[in-house]
Amino acid sequence: MDLVAELESVLGSERVRAHPLDRRVFAKDAGVKTGPVAAIVFPETAEETASCVRIAAEAGIPVVPRGAGTGLAGGAVPVEPALLVVMTRMNRIFEVDEQGRTAWVGPGVINLELSKQLASTGLHFAPDPSSQQSCTIGGNVGTNAGGPHCLAEGTTVAHILAVELVTVDGEIVVVGAEYPDPIGLDLRAVIVGSEGTLGIVTRVLVKLTENPPAVGTLLLGFPTVDAAAATVSEIIASGLVPAALEMMDRPMVRAVENFVHAGYPTDAAAVLLAEVAGHPEGVRAEAEMIERIARSHGATSVRTAADDAERALLWKGRKSAFGAIAQSAPDYYLHDTVVPRTRLVEVLDAIYEIAARHGISLLNVFHAGDGNLHPLVSFDASRPGELDRVLAAADEMVRVSVEAGGTLSGEHGIGLEKRDLMGLVFSADDLDAQARLREAFDPTGRMNPGKVLPEGSRCFDRAAVSGGTGR
């Protein structure tokens, strides 16, 4: 039997696709790379997923797990003809334990949908990536996704208690537990963020977070980018961890204003969107403190959301940033470096300088509170030479971040896109240790190969490449 017939015998014909058009649609995620797809399947249970993995093994092709395909690093893009296992049909919320504040959910549940479904319980799933209207919980687990509110709450890994995993051998195993500090090695912690290379997640036990009784949201305008960045550094240093602390520069603010009309100050060089959440008394004090620090750095405007509607509008401005760009430029290239929060001012200065030198148009919208930068270059790839200039500038931006003590990715992942930059932050021995871990899960190298680690990471094949330089 051929591959498709074999898959259809398990899933039926409606849930197996191999038409050239389908193969093209699923050849890319939201990043810039494309890859070859052999067939696409939509399993609905862990057992079906395991069967697909075994059929792919018999056919000698790799498996690539995929959620909604909103990933930006090429994690769900195959490097050789592969079986794409799309988890979006596994979108049930199985059980919610309101008292214990946990829920078992399918990996295909949409991030925002989960919190919406929980609305009546007074609980929510804390990680809130800007893509939350479309990305899946399984994808969030795959990338250890972050979001504005991960500043105080931690990224996805802090909100995942256990996963059910289909291994490369087609075994189904639960990793992690409902009780605290599960005995044995914490393999859950490495499965989260493994970008589909350690197995396919078919069920997730998520931790739920209590909705705060009070929330304060401030939009602060600044005369210079440096003043905004310095405000961020001082807020963190002053002993306050806000619920969220996001920054946008003028080009970004203007793009967003044209798009959603949220009333952002378009004359400011940069704005900060700050949120404090918790007990009403604490919220009041913290909001005052943020306003005081902002004013001491010359804030030119301070707007406090008067009600939930205004708060939602201010957040809509932030969360539609990428949509706004997509509207104005044919292509965009986005980085995701992290730098120590004390170095924000100098790294931002350097990034603007790089953009100016290469003559490219740069916009900034990012998670300032945890030092997670998203320099975004909008361009038109159809113009000759433009992509090359963009990539050259992007490379320099990564390097200035790393030189300031930073790293390659804060939330989007390494995938295909940053794989070959891993040597900038890890030595050959560091990469070898990571490769050992991966090999323990997947000795055959068929689970989403070619992602995260550069070729030749395992020390016995290191001779083949130059290896990393370390830091």
Added chain:
Amino acid sequence: MTALREVTRRLLERLRPDDVPEAIGDAPVVAPSTADEAAEVLRHAAEEGLTVGFVGAGTRLGLGGPLEPDLWVSSSRMARVVDHQPADLTLTVEPGVTLGEIEELLGAHRQSAILPEGRPEETIGGVVAAGASGFRRLRYGPTRDRVLEVVLATGYGEVVRAGAPLVKNVTGYDLSRLVVGSLGSLGFVARICLKLWPEPPVHATVPVTDPAAALAATYRPLAVLETREGGFVYLGGTEAQVGAQAAALGAGVRVGLAWPDRPTGPVPVELRVPARALPEAVRTVRRLLPEAPFVAEHGVGVVHLAGPADADEEFRTLRRWAERAGGVVVRLGGYDVLSASEFPPWGAPPPWAGLQRRVVAAFDPAGVLAPGKLPGGLR
């Protein structure tokens, strides 16, 4: 082989550091001063097939059962603070630094690493290897959520670094979190970077009669504990906030955090259950071990307790109850009064024991690190 061990033993006697914890007795101990030295020791141990245990202050050695390795590696000569970035809320330390030293350093900056309370003598290396957390995990999450970077001397004798001293990072596999709670099975933790929290300006402790109800009624307390003395809610925040929250809970407010002592007694154990089962767990402990001191963490699902030496039957019943409730009972010590065969250190192995064995073999190919410590191990 035995002759070689004898020679090694005699040579090691001479290298013995002065401050060897009592629990080790007179077994051979080496104390490397750098990660490279530790890796070298481990490389030799792997080559010679010598089994190795790791030790800090020696306060948590009972976790996973008693260990009698050929060689102990102590963190006592690696006890330096490497870097504190108060404005970035990170701290990098060597494994032998004690919790007391860390909290004293951070206290001066009104910051905290949220480490186990009331255990100043413990080392950070031991806390990380044991995966231990403090009571304030209800508010700030467990220790593993704050380990940003580790340097590890692996069982195959290389020094590797994982993670970065940054609060947000998805660059590569998160080996630093994997090390937390690994009980020495992957290697010697030679450096740790922790994420810090600012200390709230005001703290208070409020006695309550119904801790489960108090937990449900209070937004994000630091901890809600129950002991034989009663229930207590621990609050942190601005003066106005703590005042309002305390007033809503009742009378008898004490300023500051009055933590209970961890239960001591012949056989210390930890009962861990899903948070919703905690009230039932407390009732079960009261019924089975009516005299045993305990501290129960509401909203978390942990009961720390210490039972008498002759309570093996009750301990086994407690473990059966816990496993039915979706939890476990873990032993922390007391093997000299109640043997590991009468009441084993762990109950049923974790479902992922097969994967775990492969991961351990990748980091300890010779199978010499802390043999038998992890649950579900074959060695």
